[in-house]
Amino acid sequence: MKVAVLDIKGKKTSKEVTLSDDIFGIEPNNHAIYLDVKQFLANQRQGTHKAKERAEITGSTRKIKKQKGTGTARAGSIKSGVFKGGGRMFGPRPRNYGFKLNKNLKRLARKSVLSQKAKNNELLVVEDFNFDTPKTKNLIDVLKGLGIENKKSLIVLGESNKNLYLSSRNLKTSKVVNHTELSTYDILNANNLVLLEGSLEGIESNLIK
Incomplete structure (x- = not known):
């Protein structure tokens, strides 16, 4: 699957990337998604009730x-x-609500939601960018350029980017994560998934095993 790479103003560049069909083109497994999201939410519970x-x-x-x-x-x-x-x-007594899931099932769940985003045209690939200083307004301008300023968005980085991360902390509808922190819940919870160009290699190496 070929996707055009956008700049921070939302305009197509001369570059294209090929998304792996093994990750972005599979038939989604809804039960795997359910189990992974259930585990994520269970792990958020403190379990300190008494x-x-x-x-x-x-x-x-x-x-x-x-x-x-x-x-x-x-x-x-x-x-x-x-x-x-x-x-x-x-x-009720204090307890741990967490439970274990097979690694292959968790990979299948992430590939399933990525495929859903690609199929529904809710996935954008943007060329790598950075800010000189942490500034929320700069990130808002980028989201406006991409046309997703009023929607929940998840921005996936290829490597640590402190200024971009700090710029997103005041925005309730936008979240920035590294490709190693990508979770099924976060992808599913976002209306639009924004993949920085540098994150694609990391995502593919994590999910194709």
């Missing part, structure tokens, strides 16, 4: 009424979960 159970409640341990003859259910402790102020029965 409710006090009856053994952790402060209260009297005396038997609150006699065992038999009251006409109601027997009760041995005011800290029981059936009483107001008692401990919670089977309450």
Whole structure:
């Protein structure tokens, strides 16, 4: 698949790049995408929730009424979960929500969402650029030139670019990541995927194995 390389003003340059069909032209696997996104969201959970159970409640341990003859259910402790102020029965405890996924499945998920972006014309290849100083306005001008200033965008770098990264931090709809940090969730969450020309080689080397 051949794609024209754009400049930061959104105009076509004389260059073209060939996107690998093994990455950008496969039949998307929706179940692989689901599992990878589910793992990503599960890993974001802190899992620090905790409710006090009856053994952790402060209260009297005396038997609150006699065992038999009251006409109601027997009760041995005011800290029981059936009483107001008692401990919670089977309450949440701190836990890790993460789970493991096969590396090949995660690669398949990323290739699937990249193929979806390419198929839906939501993928742009832009020649490498940099800013002299971190400035949000400079990045806004680039996004305007590409026609995606009002849409969620994910910009993928070929190598570390501190000024470009810092320029994006105040923008809620734009995110800048290195090609090694590319995730299925981020790609899926963006309306437009902007690949800097230098990132293509890294993406292909990571996903074709």
